[in-house]
Amino acid sequence: MKNMIFESQGKQIDLTQITRLYPAATVDVQGELAQVSLEWANMEKKQVVPIHSYVLIFDIDPLGEVPNNRIELIYESEAELIEAMKEVAQYFE
Numbered sequence: 001m002k003n004m005i006f007e008s009q010g011k012q013i014d015l016t017q018i019t020r021l022y023p024a025a026t027v028d029v030q031g032e033l034a035q036v037s038l039e040w041a042n043m044e045k046k047q048v049v050p051i052h053s054y055v056l057i058f059d060i061d062p063l064g065e066v067p068n069n070r071i072e073l074i075y076e077s078e079a080e081l082i083e084a085m086k087e088v089a090q091y092f093e
Contacts, residue, residue: 004016006087019061023038023056024038024054024055025040025041025052026054026074027049028049038081054077
């Protein structure tokens, strides 16, 4: 069986335990940080919302339950996030 442990930013993530995996962006909304979908962050808005960071989110909890065991990897740029997504995708080929 293929090794399914993804290591990044000092964390070891067992990809066989992941129930959801998705990218997001952390935005600054009037001094408060909030996570939004990457698609939303990339849409052109009339009002510019500053992006604070990019995040790759790994949920381990069963679907429908509150994600108490979420693992988040934080990136400074969308390019870094995309590279990390490509690395993770290689485990599933």
